[in-house]
Amino acid sequence: MRLVATALAASALRPTPTLQPQASGLYAHLPFCRRRCFYCDFPVVVAGDAVKEDRVAHYVSLLERELSKQPRSSKPLATVYLGGGTPSLVEPRFIKQLLDAIDAKHGISSKAEITLECDPGTFDAAKLQKYVDAGVTRVSLGCQSFDDEALEAAGRAHRRQDALDAVQAVKRVGPRHGWSLDLISGLPGTTPEGWMETLHEAHSLNPPHVSSYDLQVEEGTAFGKWYSDGESNGRPPLPQDEESADAYRVASSFWRSRGYLHYEVSSYARTEGEKSRHNSAYWKPRASWLGLGLGAASSEQGARFSRPRKMKDYEAWVADGAIVPESSPPHGADALEDELLTSLRTAAGIDLTRVRDVYSSEYERAVRRGAQEAIELGLAVVEGEVLKLTDPDGFLFSNYALAAVFGEVGDVCV
C-alpha cells in the first residue's frame, strides 16, 4: 500500500515538461569590480577604479543575447536580483537597458522587488536615484565592516566613511523595498570589541535588513593562500574559531534583542515584510529561478544549472545558443538532501509531515534518526512536526547537524 502511495507521490512530483519556466525570480550577474577582495571566490572581472564603457556595453549585449534565447516565463517576475561583482560600478543607463530587456522578455511585475548590490564609494544619491528611476526598488549595501583596519586587511576598496556616506545616500533616495546592510564577521584583525562597535554602528543606521556572514576562507582566494597553513605570515591574524563563533553568537543575540527576525543562518529582517523575497525563494523546496550572465545559477524545480564562470567560456556559450541542458529535477534522497540543506538554513525549518507525504515515511524516520544527536546536543528541536535548528548554536553547527541527517537519508534503500 505504501509502495503505491510512494509511487503516486513520486509521479506527482515529476515535472510535466514545459517550455515555459516556472520561475518567479531572476538573478543577473554583473561581474565588474574595482579590485578583488581577498576573501572573494565569486566570478568577477577586475576593472580598476573606472570601468570602460565599451566593456560594460559589450557585456550587457551578451546578457541581452542570452535573454533572447531563454524561453519566456509563464508569469511576470516577482523578484530580480542584480548581483556581482559590483553592479553599482555599472552606469545607470546600462542597468535600465538590462531591466528593460528583462521586462520585455519575461515581464516584471509592477510590485516586483528589484535588488541592486551596491558598494560604498561607487555611487552617490544622484546615481542611486537614476538606478531607482530605472526600476531598482531595493539596495544591498556591501559595508562588511566599519573598522578601517579590517576593511584594509580584507582588500576592500572602501573605508568606514564611504560606508556611512553610502547609507546616507540610500536613505535620501529611499528605495521602495528598503535596503540591506551586509557585514562580515571574523575578518582578519577584528577583535571582539571591534565587532561590537561595528554592530552598534550598523544598528544606529536602522537598516531594514542585515546580512551578517561569518568569513569563510575559501581555497584559491588570497586569504586561502595566506592563512591555510594556520599562520598569519605577518598579516593581521585570522580570529580563532572560538572568536568568530562568538562573533556569530553575539550578532545573533544583538539583532534579535533589537527586534530583528533571524530568519536564515546569515539573514536578519527588521520586520516580516522586510525579508529578502528573492533570497527566500532560494531556500524553498524545488525552487525555480532564472539565471543570467557570467557564473549565474538557475534552477527549474530544483534542477540547477550554472553558467560558465570564465568570461571567454561564457561568451562562447552564449554564441553557441546559450543552451541550458535539459535535466530532470532531483528526486528521492537527492531531492530531500537539497530540501534539508536549504530549509534547515531557515528559522522556519522543515515540515516532517511534508517529508513523509512527498518522500516516504521511511525518509521521515531517517531524518528523525539523523537529527537525534543534534536534538540531544541542543542544536535542533522538533516543534509540532517541524524540525528546526536552534539559534544560534544549531545554525553555528548546521553542517554538523546536516551531515548526520544526510548520513541517514543517504542510507535509505529505495
Place this chain on the structure above:
Amino acid sequence: MKRRRRVATALLLATATALAPPAARRPLTRLGAVDLEAETPASNIRNFAIIAHIDHGKSTLADRMLETTATVAARDMQAQLLDSMDLERERGITIKLNAARMAYEKDGEPYVLNLIDTPGHVDFSYEVSRSLAACEGALLVVDAAQGVQAQTLANVYLALENDLEIIPVLNKIDLPAAEPERVAEEIESTIGLDCTDAILASAKSGLGIGDVLDAIVERVPPPSDDQEKPTRCLIFDSKFDAYQGVVTYFRVVDGTGIAKGDKVKFLATGKTHDITEVGVMVPERIPVSDRALKPGEVGYFVASIKSVDDARVGDTVTVVKSQSHAVSTDEAEPLPGYAEATPMVFAGVFPTDADQYNALRDALGKLKLNDAALRYEAENSPAMGFGFRCGFLGLLHMEIVQERLEREYDVDLIITAPSVVYKVVPRQKNSEAVVEKVMKGEALKEGLIQEASEEDTPTVLVVDNPSRMPDKDRQQHTLEPYVRLEVIAPTEYTGPLMDLANERRGELVDMKYLTPTRTTVIYQMPLAEVITDFFDQVKSRTRGYASMEYALSGYRESPLVRLDVMINKELAAPLSTVVHEQDAQAAGKVLVRKLKEFIPRQMFKVPIQACVGANIVASVQLSAMRKDVLAKCYGGDISRKKKLLQKQAKGKKRMKAMGKVTVPQEAFMAVLNLRDSGGD
C-alpha cells in the same frame, strides 16, 4: 678508496664471467611429447624446493625451469606462474604454496622433477617446514649482489633439519653489482655449505638453467620406495575450490600408493573420506585415473572435504580401503612434525557499517575454508558494535586477511591494533611450577578463571585481548611470548640496530660477523615489541639494508600492566593495551597525544586519559569544536555545498562512537607504536 673498490668489482665480474659455464648456449633437452602423468619409478623422481629471499629470483627461476622442460608452453606463461593469488603477484611474495611436476631427460633417462613451492614469509614458517619435509633436496637461491638474508638463513636451517640436500645457486650473476665469490664465501661461512659446486645463474636471462636441472637430477637423492609399509602421505598444502571442495596437496611417503576410489583416513582429525579424484600438478591439475600415485610422487586429491580445517597441513593421510591396489592392514604411524597452526597475533575486526556484520561473518567463514590458521570468534563492545576477535599467524597474515576481506568480499573494516597472547597465572600453591611449564610451552589447564583457587594446580588465563588483562594489583604472574630475533645488516648499522633492540626490551644473545662488512645480531625480545612498527624502524635505521627473521622461543614472566584509555571519562576498551610496567607512563603520554591528533574536535571538550587501574598516567584535553557552518549559501552554491556535506556525512560514518565521541579508524592503530621516536 672509492676508485679501488670499483676496480675490485670489475675484477670479480670478470671472474664471474669466466666461471660461468656456457649453459645458455647448450641445446636444451626438451621433452614436450613426454606423458607427464605416466608412472615413473621412484629412482627417477626428484622432489625439491627453492629457498630464496624475496626478490632474489625464486619465481623467475621456477618459471624458467617450467619453460625449459616445456612443462608450460611459452604462450601460457604468465610471469611468475607459481604465485597464483593476485595479492601474491602484486607483492612478489608467495603466500600459499603450489607445486609443479616437470619432465626432464638426462643421459637418455627420463626423470620427473617435482618442484614444491614454499611461502616466503616468517608468518608461514610452519607451512615452509612441511613443504620442505616433502622434499629430498632444495635449491638455495641467493642474489649474487645482495648476499645471504635473514629469511634465507632461517629456511636453510629448516631444510637442514629435514636432511635436505642443498644446492647453492648464485642468481643474477649478470648484474653489474654481482659479487658471486664474496657471496659464495658468505654462504660457506654462515651456513657451512660447500660452495665449490655452486651454480652461477641468471634466471632472468636463462643462464645456467640447464645446470640447475642437471644438478637436481645428480645431487638430490631419489625418494625411498618402501611399498611394504602402510601408505602414508604428507599433506603440504590444501586449498578450497568452489567447485570441488578442498583440494589436498600431498607427497606419497611410503606404501602401495593412493588412487581414485580409495577410502583414506586423516590421522590428526581421525576423519575418513572417499577419494573422487587423484592427479598431478603440471602446474595445473591433471587427473590420473588409471593408476595409483606411488611413493615419492607429488599430487593432489579431491574427496568432498568442505573445509581446509579437515585437511590440515602436516597431517598424515593413510589408505584404509582400496579397490584398485593392495592395502597394508598395519596401523599407520603419523609422520613426524605435525603441529596445529597457532595464531600469534590477535586483533578485533569490525565492519565500518554495522549493516555489514552478516557480510563480514560470511566472508570470514569463506576465508576460513581456505585458511586453517585463521581463527575468529564473535566479539562486541558498546563502542565498536558487533565484530570478531581474529587470530593470525603474524602481521602479514593479518594484512592479507584484511585485504582479502576488503577486496574480495567488499566489506569495509576497522581493525584494532594487534596484540599478542598473554598468559596469567594466579599466585597460589604450585603457581611457580605452572609458570615454569608455561615458559617451556607445556600443555596446561587453561581457562577463564582469574582468581587464585584452592586447587593444587592453578588454571592459566589466556589473554588474547588486552582489555581482558586482569588489573595489575591482583596477585598473579604475567607472562608474555618472546621471540628469537635475528637481524642481518651491514656492520656499520649494528650500533643503531642494537640501540633499537634495547629500546624494545631486547636481550642480546649473540653477535657475529658474517663477513668483515656484514653482521648478524641475535636477540631475545618480547613478540609484542616486534609486532609494532619494529620492522619499519629496522629498515629506516639501516637504510633498508637489513633483513630480519624471528621465531617464537617461549614465554617469559614480565611485569605487565593494562593501559586503558578513557575518552570523555568513558573507557574505550578497544584502545586498551598491555605494556611493561616501566613503560606505562611514557606510553600513556604518547598515546593520548596521538589520539588528540586523530580524534576530530567534538561539540564539547573531551578529556583523553591514559590509566593504569585507577591511576591516570597521562591526560590531554581536546578542545571543543567552535563552529561548523557555511555562512553563505545562495543559488549557485547549493550543489557544491551539498557535496561537502555528503562527504562529511560519509566521513562520520567511518568513525566509531565512543560514548558521545566519534573516533576515526586511524585512532585504533595509534596504540601500534607508543614510543616517542623523536629521531624521525
